[in-house]
Amino acid sequence: MASVPPRPRIFAGDRVRALRARLSLSQTGLSRRLGISTSYLSQIESGDRPITGGVLGALARAFPLDWVDVAPEDDSAALVGALEAGTDPSVPAALMNEDAILRGLKQQPLVTRRMTALHAALRRSQEQLRVLDDRVDASQPTLLPWEEVRDWFQGSGNYIDPLDRFAEGLAEQLPGTRSTATVLTERLRDAHGIAVVEDGSALRAYDAERATLRIDGAQPIETRHFQLAHQLIRLEADALIEGIVAAAPLRSDAARELLRVGLANYGAGALLLPYARFRSEARARRHDVDALRQRFGVSFEQVCHRLSTLQRPGAPGVPFFFCRIDMAGNITKRHSATRLQFAQYGGACPLWVAHEAVAISDRILVQVAEMPDGARYVSMAKGLVKATASYRRTPRRYAVVLGCEVEQAADFVYGDGLDVTGPDSATPIGPSCRICPRRDCDQRAFPPAGRDLLIDPDRRTIVPYAFE
Known part of the structure; x- marks a missing residue:
């Protein structure tokens, strides 16, 4: 039987130091997050000691969105998945330690990734069982249209990549020196010939024949912004939305229409809160919803x-x-x-x-x-x-x-x-x-x-x- 080559030691002190600087953490603060001593962290940053499997796992789990940026070659996303699979207490087997999981990724990557995929499948089957249990004695033999759409979004991970990127690109085209209402109103007028009128007939009422969009002026300004963004996305991303709807395995016309509305709402949120800019601000403010609400001029719920x-x-x-x-x-x-x-x-x-x-x-x-x-x-x-x-x-x-x-x-x-x-x-x-x-x-x-x-x-x- 061939011997397993020794795992190369990982010296990545510069990347750990860069991560700490980006997050404005002291060595004491970072060492506490990782569960190691400050002197040990200092030795890692100075290049005197390698990063062990336990520390690498702690970095990947404590900073999943930051460590991937700093050290993508370590395949931290795969490590996080393997850690979840190997340390899941709901699985009736002995828990694996982080060193063993890291060795598996390095020495038997296909086996470890297969274990991770099986664990993900177990999670999905557990969720499906919960859904079936939850429908015991339910009066409806099949999903209602809104339930189909809800499950479709959940199955998509609540992230719709092509629509999200489209809305982000549109946001970059719009001028950022004036109020959101003015910018959106002018875009509707100049690009689509639509006049915006404020009245109280509905939150939003679009009349295509008269090229008029009515918005309830009594609603908070954040709600009005969202309704304007919704209408703009419906017009400018119409072909993209129709393609997504056509590919969705929905059973009824009502479900497909609800999905169109849901996708336009998703696009409106992505337009008002563009992905990269919003993610960066959210990280900087440690996901303080009030701070983000004020920064982007949206509602608490929208954030x-x-x-x-x-x-x-x-x-x-x-x-x-x-x-x-x-x-x-x-x-x-x-x-x-x-x-x-x-x-x-x-x-x-x-x-x-x-x-x-x-x-x-x-x-x-x-x-x-x-x-x-x-x-x-x-x-x-x-x-x-x-x-x-x-x-x-x-x-x-x-x-x-x-x-x-x-x-x-x-x-x-x-x-x-x-x-x-x-x-x-x-x-x-x-x-x-x-x-x-x-x-x-x-x-x-x-x-x-x-x-x-x-x-x-x-x-x-x-x-x-x-x-x-």
Whole structure:
């Protein structure tokens, strides 16, 4: 049997030092992020010691969007995937250490990549099982049109590359020295002969025959900007959108029409928040939503939504999940670039901070939450009130939630001051009661689907049943 050649030692002190300088971190700050001593980091940066597999893995996990830029030849994206596969606690096998995973990538790259692909397939099958469980007793035998479109976006990773790049290119063509409303209005007029009129008939009403676009002037300026951008994208990216719709495996005309609207909304967000510029600003501000909202002149919700879509190959953002929830607990928008997947039916977990936030407008709440698979997330939730133009129409109340896995908490300003690793610092939550396996939850509303109930008439606890 041929011997395995020794793994070459990696001396990359200059790249580590460049990364630290770019992030404005001291050696002490970076060493804490990596879990090594300051003296060890100093020796790495000076070239006296190589980067071990453990440190390389820590760099790839702690800085997935920065380390790939600094050291693309280390194939950090593959390393992160292999680390997730090798250290997933939900897989019933011994966990692999980071040195072993790194050796696998170097010595048996095809086997390691196959392991990573199988782990990704396992994740997808688990999600499909959750969806099937969640549809137990559902009245609809097939997906409704809006459900088809929702699942299409989720299956696309909530990132539509050709449309995103088109909107970014269009943004670069538009002058940046005047107000957004003026620039968009003039583009609609000069390029398409469309007059913009403000009235209160609808948020947006386009009359192609009269070449008129009516915008509700009572809405916040950020909403008006978005509606103008939506219309401009529908006109200028029409052929691109039609091509995407034609290739989508949707069953009904209603679903295809909803996808057209969804794609125009996606393009509007990408136009107002161009990918590279927004990603750079988000990183510099550690994803402070208020700071980004003011920088780009958009709404709080629009920033949260856009942050969850930054998944461009070669230039990813921090993987975030985003959702919007109403007063009844219905999730009306959902995107996730993390392992966290929302329930397709039913309400969200009552222990989630989103429910408290929806009743408290203009206050940001934070929470460290742990899912049944052991993954922890830092969640930020803020209640929003969308005003109406009349006393007779009730304002709409929502909460928007943005979160990331705790491994990314250092890049998320809302994680500051939170204990993300303490054994009792996280709130145990689940996707929804219908598919949550937790047996010790006092907030359980009903038992999970497909489980046999265990009833003891002589013993009563807060939840009046147990289950297998």
